[in-house]
Each structure stands twice: as structure tokens, then as C-alpha cells.
Amino acid sequence: MQHYTDAQLADLIRRDAVHKKVYTDPDIFELELARIWNRAWIYVGHDSQVKQPGDYFATSIGKQPVVMTRHRDGKVHVLFNRCSHKGAQVVGDTCGNLPQLRCSYHGYVFDTDGALIHVPNAEGYDGVDFGKGKPGSDMRRVARVDSYHGLVFASLDAAGPDLKTWLGGAAASIDNLVERSPQGRIEIAGGCFRYLHDSNWKMFVENLNDAMHPMVVHQSSSGTAKRVFDERLQEGDPLPFELEMLAPFTNNYDFFEKMGLTAWDYGHSVTGGKFSIHSAYSPIPGYMEALVEKYGEQKAREILAVNRHNTVVYPSFTLKGAITSIRVVKPVAVDKTVIESWVFRQVGAPEELFRRSVTYCNLINSHANLVGPDDYEAYHRLQHGLQTQDGNEWVSQHRYLGQDELDADGARHAVGTSDMVFRHQFDAWKDYMVTAA
Amino acid sequence: MRKSSNNPADLNDIQQFLYHEARLLDEQRWEEWNDLYLEDAEYWVPAAADQPDPHNHVSLIYETGLLRAVRVKRYRHPNAFSLQPKPRSVHLVSNVILDSFDKNTSEYCVNSRFVMLQYRREQQDVFAGAYRHRLRVVKEGFKIAAKRVDLLNCDAPLENILIYL
Numbered sequence: 001m002q003h004y005t006d007a008q009l010a011d012l013i014r015r016d017a018v019h020k021k022v023y024t025d026p027d028i029f030e031l032e033l034a035r036i037w038n039r040a041w042i043y044v045g046h047d048s049q050v051k052q053p054g055d056y057f058a059t060s061i062g063k064q065p066v067v068m069t070r071h072r073d074g075k076v077h078v079l080f081n082r083c084s085h086k087g088a089q090v091v092g093d094t095c096g097n098l099p100q101l102r103c104s105y106h107g108y109v110f111d112t113d114g115a116l117i118h119v120p121n122a123e124g125y126d127g128v129d130f131g132k133g134k135p136g137s138d139m140r141r142v143a144r145v146d147s148y149h150g151l152v153f154a155s156l157d158a159a160g161p162d163l164k165t166w167l168g169g170a171a172a173s174i175d176n177l178v179e180r181s182p183q184g185r186i187e188i189a190g191g192c193f194r195y196l197h198d199s200n201w202k203m204f205v206e207n208l209n210d211a212m213h214p215m216v217v218h219q220s221s222s223g224t225a226k227r228v229f230d231e232r233l234q235e236g237d238p239l240p241f242e243l244e245m246l247a248p249f250t251n252n253y254d255f256f257e258k259m260g261l262t263a264w265d266y267g268h269s270v271t272g273g274k275f276s277i278h279s280a281y282s283p284i285p286g287y288m289e290a291l292v293e294k295y296g297e298q299k300a301r302e303i304l305a306v307n308r309h310n311t312v313v314y315p316s317f318t319l320k321g322a323i324t325s326i327r328v329v330k331p332v333a334v335d336k337t338v339i340e341s342w343v344f345r346q347v348g349a350p351e352e353l354f355r356r357s358v359t360y361c362n363l364i365n366s367h368a369n370l371v372g373p374d375d376y377e378a379y380h381r382l383q384h385g386l387q388t389q390d391g392n393e394w395v396s397q398h399r400y401l402g403q404d405e406l407d408a409d410g411a412r413h414a415v416g417t418s419d420m421v422f423r424h425q426f427d428a429w430k431d432y433m434v435t436a437a
Numbered sequence: 438m439r440k441s442s443n444n445p446a447d448l449n450d451i452q453q454f455l456y457h458e459a460r461l462l463d464e465q466r467w468e469e470w471n472d473l474y475l476e477d478a479e480y481w482v483p484a485a486a487d488q489p490d491p492h493n494h495v496s497l498i499y500e501t502g503l504l505r506a507v508r509v510k511r512y513r514h515p516n517a518f519s520l521q522p523k524p525r526s527v528h529l530v531s532n533v534i535l536d537s538f539d540k541n542t543s544e545y546c547v548n549s550r551f552v553m554l555q556y557r558r559e560q561q562d563v564f565a566g567a568y569r570h571r572l573r574v575v576k577e578g579f580k581i582a583a584k585r586v587d588l589l590n591c592d593a594p595l596e597n598i599l600i601y602l
Contacts, residue, residue, distance in 0.1 A: 220517035368598035373519035
């Protein structure tokens with residue numbers, strides 16, 4: 001493994017460009033796992049996935065297997081999924097309920113908070129530093145676990161800002177996500193897509209706030225949908241969800257420019273705010289009424305007026321409030337990334353709202369749909385284009401350089417198509433990567 | 438199931454129809470393929486094993502006539518970048534079983550197994566699983582009233598599925 005000094009890492013990031021190695025060098029990827037993914041708050045799951053004591057959900061942080069559990073005292077734990085004995089993964093399935101976690105190799109048993117509670121033939125551990133009640137014999141818990149409106153994040157670093165501080169202005173996107181429920185509560189429902197990409201994780205993360213690509217990349221799906229629906233729909237036909245969803249992808253540059261871009265510390269950002277590609281959807285009967293009943297007319301209007309498009313909680317988590325869905329970034333290798341898409345149900349909202357979210361995810365986030373594969377193709381061509389040794393080592397982020405506005409709260413603002421968001425993400429990247437050594 | 442007045446087709450007719458559908462996909466005759474379907478027919482690829490319905494859970498594909506028309510038209514779009522270079526496929530259909538015939542709707546339920554090989558840009562992917570067709574008897578033969586595709590690894594991390602299964 002090539003060792004990078006702090007100075008060499010810092011030199012990869014310029015104001016107006018980044019060195020292509022940040023996307024292509026496997027050594028950089030390993031450093032990212034150690035310095036970003038093992039330190040930042042990483043999304044683990046939603047507490048509705050572990051409702052009852054003994055419920056578990058097995059997932060990963062970076063490349064490390066972890067398991068989120070609900071202990072009998074109601075507390076949610078995130079444990080490294082490794083037997084303290086020989087190191088086998090203790091939990092083998094993705095989710096379920098287990099009153100105790102029993103290792104399938106030698107039958108050592110752990111409580112749902114990780115404590116070693118049973119060792120077969122235990123007298124073999126008399127007088128040695130391993131065994132029930134002895135330090136270091138439990139399944140290890142990750143350094144810090146916290147949740148925000150039920151979204152559970154973990155940090156493998158005992159030091160660093162608390163979750164709420166770290167989320168900064170991105171927390172408002174989560175507030176709005178949850179307020180959109182007439183009971184102020186969301187639940188994971190409707191399953192998950194796991195979309196494998198042959199490209200670097202940062203390409204996906206950047207793309208979510210890249211407002212220069214939709215009209216190019218998605219012209220074949222959005223543009224075709226507009227034409228087909230135009231031909232086939234009769235005057236007065238109700239507008240199908242599907243068209244409302246697909247059509248805005250090919251809105252013009254002016255639309256995306258004005259949608260705006262905001263960024264906060266630690267690399268978080270959002271496109272949209274007052275309007276977005278999701279804000280012109282038809283109202284769902286009964287939804288506004290349910291919100292008014294809970295919040296009153298004015299507050300209900302304010303909740304639905306928040307039109308954040310994609311919120312990026314750097315590096316692992318992105319969300320769409322209006323669609324009630326999240327995407328979770330799983331880095332696998334320098335050129336391999338899995339993107340999980342999950343849908344939430346807004347508790348108390350009409351079922352039609354949930355069905356719209358499901359339809360949106362089918363249309364946009366599935367690996368068999370008409371939209372996602374064209375994004376995949378863009379990342380694929382980036383990953384391969386950057387293999388050239390043509391003397392151009394740098395990836396441009398010049399657009400609207402020097403035109404960001406900093407507000408009194410420390411948030412940065414720019415027009416929707418600015419490269420500000422990429423510069424901003426790489427500022428955070430550099431902070432993680434360089435200050436860790 | 439034996440051919441009778443209650444059951445006007447025989448297994449061979451149905452097999453030939455399924456092979457014909459597979460051939461149209463492999464020969465990229467998208468419009469002709471779409472013409473095999475009734476306008477409101479559901480083409481459904483669940484994202485979970487034993488998924489009970491397409492409404493309460495995400496699906497890899499869930500389309501009726503309008504969305505199929507979009508996809509079919511997009512196959513010919515000059516700027517559908519994920520189709521450049523063009524993907525190619527081989528669909529193999531096997532283990533065809535006539536499960537039932539409903540006289541009221543004139544529909545057969547047909548269960549079969551498939552393997553689909555997708556090739557594009559030096560990468561070959563293998564997809565396999567089960568088909569469940571509802572085939573309606575019409576004057577010219579059959580029309581597809583519904584097709585459900587249960588992909589063996591429907592919940593695995595997968596790359597692009599670019600051609601109808």
C-alpha cells in the first residue's frame with residue numbers, strides 16, 4: 001500500500017479541481033475507510049426495524065459487519081458482528097428476532113447488548129483472561145450510537161461532535177421528513193433495492209446534488225415519457241404519478257439553476273428548498289386534511305412548502321422528504337459501491353402517499369428501471385475515463401467558483417448548478433483525511 | 438392438462454407462444470413483443486421472494502401499458518446511454534406447466550422456468566427464475582394478460598437489468 005503523507009493528501013484537493021486519484025487509487029479508498037467511514041456518523045438503520053426486544057438488523061459500516069439490536073430494556077445497540085472468541089460473524093441473516101445471539105461455531109452465547117452470557121464447558125476458562133464477566137469477552141459495541149427521529153447513526157470514533165451538532169442544517173431535512181407524517185412518525189416499509197455500481201462511492205454522492213446532469217442523462221427516459229403520455233392521454237385524464245415523476249427530470253437549466261444549493265459543515269448539502277423536481281405533484285386526497293388536524297392549517301402549509309430535493313448527509317446517507325425515501329451508500333472497493341434504497345411509510349397518512357413513494361422508487365431507484373441505469377452509465381464512464389494517462393490529472397470543479405455566499409449561520413449558498421457542492425464535499429473529505437494522521 | 442372443449446389449446450401451442458415471446462426479445466423486436474400484451478396487462482418483477490403484491494413493496498419492474506410503451510420507445514432513443522453499446526440477450530424458457538384454465542376469462546395460468554443471459558460491453562450477466570403467465574385465448578391465438586417474473590436473486594445487490602426478463 002502506498003503511504004500518503006498529510007501534505008500529499010492535501011495536494012490532491014485544489015479549490016477548482018481534485019486529483020483523479022481520489023476516485024481511482026485503491027490506497028486512497030482504504031484510507032477513506034479508515035479516516036472517513038470509521039470516524040463520521042454513519043447511517044445504520046431505522047429503529048422501526050428493531051421494534052421488539054430481540055429484533056436485530058445486520059448491516060455494515062464501511063466494510064465492517066455490524067448488527068443493530070433492541071435490548072430488553074428498550075435500548076438500541078450497534079455491535080460489531082464478530083464473536084469475541086474466534087471472530088466468526090455471530091448473526092448470519094439480515095434481520096429477525098433472537099432472544100440471544102449464539103455463535104454458530106462453538107456455541108458461545110451473547111445477550112442482545114453484546115454481553116457474553118454463556119460459554120459451553122466453561123471451566124476451561126478458569127484462571128485465564130477470557131470468559132463470562134471478564135473484560136474483553138463481550139461482543140464489542142461501536143464507540144458511539146445516537147439517533148435522530150429514529151434514524152440510527154453510529155460512529156466508530158469515541159471523539160468528535162455529537163450527532164445533532166454534526167448534522168447541522170441537514171437535520172431540518174429529517175425534521176421535515178418526519179413532520180410530513182400526521183403522527184410525526186415514520187416507519188420502514190416496502191423493502192429495499194440494493195443496486196451494485198462499478199464505480200467509486202463519491203460519484204453517486206456527488207450526483208445527488210448535481211443539477212447539470214438530469215436534462216442530459218435522463219432525456220431518453222423523461223423525454224420519452226413526456227412524448228408517450230402526450231400521445232396517449234386524453235383531455236381530462238388524470239395525470240398518472242409516473243408522468244409527474246419522470247417529466248421534471250428534463251426541466252430546463254433555468255429551473256435547476258434557481259432550485260438553489262445549500263451546504264453545511266462536515267460535507268452535508270441539499271438541492272432545492274422552495275421548490276424542486278418533486279414539488280409539482282398532485283395533492284393526495286385526505287393528506288392535507290390529516291396534516292391540518294395534527295398541526296393546524298398554517299403549520300401544515302409550512303411543512304409541505306419545504307421542498308428540499310436531495311439531502312446529502314456526507315458520506316453515507318441521502319434522503320428525499322417528499323418521496324419519503326432514503327438511499328444508503330455502501331462502499332465496497334475503489335470502483336464498487338452498493339446503493340440501498342429504502343421507503344418509509346408516513347404513519348397516519350393516506351395509503352396513496354406510500355404507494356406514490358413505492359412507485360417513485362420503482363421508477364427511479366431500481367436497477368431494472370429507465371432512469372438509474374443512465375446514472376450508472378455516467379459513473380461507469382467516469383471511472384473508466386479517469387484511467388487515461390493523457391496528462392490531465394485533474395477533475396474540474398470550476399463552475400461558479402468564487403460566487404458562493406456564506407450566511408450568518410455558516411451555511412453556504414449557491415445557484416443550483418454550481419460546483420460549490422463538490423468543492424464543499426472535498427473540503428470535508430480533506431478535513432477527515434488530513435487531520436486524522 | 439389435456440386438450441378438450443374446456444381447454445382449447447394444448448401444451449405445445451403454449452410452449453410455442455412462450456418461445457415466440459422469448460425470440461422477440463432476443464431479436465429486439467420490442468414493438469412486436471409489446472403487441473403480445475393486453476393494454477392493461479401487468480408486467481411485474483418483484484424485488485422480494487414471495488412478494489404478495491406490487492403496491493406495498495418496491496418492485497424491480499412494475500409496468501402496465503403506458504410504462505411499457507415508454508420503455509419500448511426508449512429502446513430506440515438515440516441518447517439512451519445505458520443502451521450504448523446495445524445489450525444483447527438469450528432467453529431460454531423451460532419446465533412449462535399448464536397450471537389451470539379459467540373458462541370465464543378464457544385464461545391459462547402457465548408456470549415455467551427461464552434463464553436470461555444479458556451481454557453488454559464485455560460483461561455477461563446471468564439471470565434465472567420463474568415465469569408465471571396469464572394467457573388469454575383470443576382469435577389470433579394468445580395475448581398476455583399478466584406476467585410475473587420471480588428472479589432467483591431478486592434481493593441481491595445487482596447491476597443493471599437492461600432487457601425485459
